[in-house]
Amino acid sequence: MVNQKQGKQSFRLADPPVITAWASVAGKKESEGPLKASFDVIENDSYFGQKTWEQAEKQMQAIALKKLAEKANMRPQDFGLVFSGDLLNQCIGSSFTLRNMNIPHLGLYGACSTMAESLLMAAMTVGGGFSDKVVAMTSSHFASSERQYRFPLGYGGQRTPTAQWTVTGSGAALVSSSGKGPKITACTIGTVTDLGIKDANNMGAAMAPAALSTIRAHFEDLKVSAEDFDLIVTGDLGQLGKEVLLTLSQQEGLGLGGKLTDCGTLIFDVLEQDVHAGGSGCGCSAVTLCGYLLNKLKSGKLKKILFCGTGALLSPTSTQQGLPIPGVCHAVSITGG
Amino acid sequence: MVNQKQGKQSFRLADPPVITAWASVAGKKESEGPLKASFDVIENDSYFGQKTWEQAEKQMQAIALKKLAEKANMRPQDFGLVFSGDLLNQCIGSSFTLRNMNIPHLGLYGACSTMAESLLMAAMTVGGGFSDKVVAMTSSHFASSERQYRFPLGYGGQRTPTAQWTVTGSGAALVSSSGKGPKITACTIGTVTDLGIKDANNMGAAMAPAALSTIRAHFEDLKVSAEDFDLIVTGDLGQLGKEVLLTLSQQEGLGLGGKLTDCGTLIFDVLEQDVHAGGSGCGCSAVTLCGYLLNKLKSGKLKKILFCGTGALLSPTSTQQGLPIPGVCHAVSITGG
Numbered sequence: 001m002v003n004q005k006q007g008k009q010s011f012r013l014a015d016p017p018v019i020t021a022w023a024s025v026a027g028k029k030e031s032e033g034p035l036k037a038s039f040d041v042i043e044n045d046s047y048f049g050q051k052t053w054e055q056a057e058k059q060m061q062a063i064a065l066k067k068l069a070e071k072a073n074m075r076p077q078d079f080g081l082v083f084s085g086d087l088l089n090q091c092i093g094s095s096f097t098l099r100n101m102n103i104p105h106l107g108l109y110g111a112c113s114t115m116a117e118s119l120l121m122a123a124m125t126v127g128g129g130f131s132d133k134v135v136a137m138t139s140s141h142f143a144s145s146e147r148q149y150r151f152p153l154g155y156g157g158q159r160t161p162t163a164q165w166t167v168t169g170s171g172a173a174l175v176s177s178s179g180k181g182p183k184i185t186a187c188t189i190g191t192v193t194d195l196g197i198k199d200a201n202n203m204g205a206a207m208a209p210a211a212l213s214t215i216r217a218h219f220e221d222l223k224v225s226a227e228d229f230d231l232i233v234t235g236d237l238g239q240l241g242k243e244v245l246l247t248l249s250q251q252e253g254l255g256l257g258g259k260l261t262d263c264g265t266l267i268f269d270v271l272e273q274d275v276h277a278g279g280s281g282c283g284c285s286a287v288t289l290c291g292y293l294l295n296k297l298k299s300g301k302l303k304k305i306l307f308c309g310t311g312a313l314l315s316p317t318s319t320q321q322g323l324p325i326p327g328v329c330h331a332v333s334i335t336g337g
Numbered sequence: 338m339v340n341q342k343q344g345k346q347s348f349r350l351a352d353p354p355v356i357t358a359w360a361s362v363a364g365k366k367e368s369e370g371p372l373k374a375s376f377d378v379i380e381n382d383s384y385f386g387q388k389t390w391e392q393a394e395k396q397m398q399a400i401a402l403k404k405l406a407e408k409a410n411m412r413p414q415d416f417g418l419v420f421s422g423d424l425l426n427q428c429i430g431s432s433f434t435l436r437n438m439n440i441p442h443l444g445l446y447g448a449c450s451t452m453a454e455s456l457l458m459a460a461m462t463v464g465g466g467f468s469d470k471v472v473a474m475t476s477s478h479f480a481s482s483e484r485q486y487r488f489p490l491g492y493g494g495q496r497t498p499t500a501q502w503t504v505t506g507s508g509a510a511l512v513s514s515s516g517k518g519p520k521i522t523a524c525t526i527g528t529v530t531d532l533g534i535k536d537a538n539n540m541g542a543a544m545a546p547a548a549l550s551t552i553r554a555h556f557e558d559l560k561v562s563a564e565d566f567d568l569i570v571t572g573d574l575g576q577l578g579k580e581v582l583l584t585l586s587q588q589e590g591l592g593l594g595g596k597l598t599d600c601g602t603l604i605f606d607v608l609e610q611d612v613h614a615g616g617s618g619c620g621c622s623a624v625t626l627c628g629y630l631l632n633k634l635k636s637g638k639l640k641k642i643l644f645c646g647t648g649a650l651l652s653p654t655s656t657q658q659g660l661p662i663p664g665v666c667h668a669v670s671i672t673g674g
Contacts, residue, residue: 095650125461191439321389
């Protein structure tokens with residue numbers, strides 16, 4: 001049996017790669033939320049012992065990679081390849097993590113879809129026989145994101161009700177050709193969707209059409225429906241974006257069968273933690289997957305999920321130039337095991 | 338026969354994907370250099386008809402993609418997948434190009450190694466059976482790079498002798514499972530190498546150790562040597578970086594057999610065009626490959642090359658924080674046909 005392209009955007013893995021280990025690192029606020037028990041490492045120091053928030057982000061990925069190696073009973077230098085990326089300009093969180101570690105590295109940019117994108121690429125690489133023991137990893141940091149995308153923290157700017165809270169955290173998953181664990185059976189690659197949303201404080205609404213487009217493509221290309229999944233997990237539309245997606249899916253007659261949930265709403269107690277519309281950032285779906293979700297797939301509490309990473313492909317420059325916010329969503333179908 | 342991982346960093350393609358078409362777009366200064374005749378589109382307006390240089394970069398990629406489709410006798414929406422990335426913060430050159438074009442897209446960040454990285458990923462995707470008609474694309478723009486990485490152009494800052502000139506251009510290549518054209522037979526994925534160079538105006542020196550490391554890995558993993566190639570083409574070390582690489586390779590006893598050349602020295606007449614150490618930017622190796630080099634491979638003037646894309650993984654933030662410049666290099670072995 002060979003790997004097969006399915007429809008326009010999807011493919012099926014002939015020999016489904018296995019997620020044999022995963023690890024997550026989270027900050028203080030995240031550890032005060034509902035997913036606390038699923039994080040491997042919690043750090044209360046927002047600098048993670050470094051001098052700057054950007055280096056803190058590098059440090060989070062370094063800790064996640066080390067913890068992943070420990071849980072996989074491997075040495076980091078024995079990983080075959082790391083796919084990683086982050087939100088920092090020129091993805092320095094990822095590249096500085098891997099400096100002189102002697103691990104092959106391919107850098108990605110998919111904004112908050114990076115966990116799904118890296119997992120999809122790891123599945124292709126392992127499923128195609130090009131490498132083995134491939135890591136998918138990403139991170140985000142509240143403070144480095146705020147000052148890069150919005151305002152210096154010291155400015156004390158008020159946040160709008162539609163704003164999301166960038167998660168401080170890093171998640172890493174190990175994709176292998178054999179072993180025990182949840183399996184990646186099929187993936188759908190997103191197209192860049194833009195319905196003209198320009199409000200950089202309402203990214204959930206900007207990304208919802210991309211999520212709809214990719215979920216629809218996944219269903220059509222692979223001839224499945226919401227009934228085939230225990231959960232359809234977007235990450236991270238937040239409360240508002242999730243509602244937009246539900247409305248759009250009803251309008252277009254795409255049944256989500258009450259299966260939709262979103263990493264941005266899972267990671268925080270939205271009512272108690274003052275995060276407005278929920279969590280966001282590459283780290284949000286990364287730590288939710290590489291803990292809560294994969295743990296449940298491993299234990300059999302979940303049998304099959306569609307993990308849909310959503311990314312808002314804006315930059316401060318494009319926003320300042322008055323341009324809208326394109327969105328993208330990549331979907332990875334994962335079965336328990 | 339199946340695809341095979343080779344050594345620690347490399348893989349061989351069982352059924353070598355074919356580069357069936359390629360296209361390049363270049364700016365005015367590039368069109369005054371030695372590769373003029375190999376560009377498909379030349380534009381003298383540095384804005385490419387847009388309002389900003391960032392949108393000009395988007396426009397270059399859009400033109401390259403359209404020209405590629407034309408040369409491949411396809412419609413752009415029939416491309417199976419586009420791997421692309423650029424130097425702009427959050428890679429907006431790439432994401433805005435693909436807005437609402439209904440083409441699956443996976444975003445990459447590899448700095449100036451992006452042409453090689455996207456080609457390598459396209460080869461894996463086609464070689465693994467996951468998609469077909471996959472595009473590898475990137476771009477850079479002198480003006481958008483200068484103001485993002487260095488100084489506003491209006492400031493008129495003097496350039497150091499070691500500085501390189503960011504190429505204004507975009508290149509795109511179409512990788513297919515069948516058809517006529519040069520073939521991708523093997524690839525080597527780079528590791529992030531950092532010997533402590535901190536001068537953002539001497540990126541060639543920062544990237545040379547990464548190039549050495551990847552070329553050595555390619556030779557060892559695939560049991561080949563410089564004798565097996567007509568050219569070993571780095572992109573883009575420039576004059577100084579190339580000399581550093583030659584010195585390092587001699588010191589370490591890695592024979593390059595007089596085969597080394599560099600896209601940064603090919604694209605400009607370094608003595609006449611006031612570009613100091615040569616060309617740089619993602620677009621430099623992209624337009625050199627997707628024109629001059631692939632044309633020569635097609636016509637049989639070159640039989641086999643090792644295309645080694647080099648990237649400096651710095652950001653203005655990491656430079657301001659006093660950090661060194663990590664480098665990476667990915668190698669793609671291409672045979673004529």
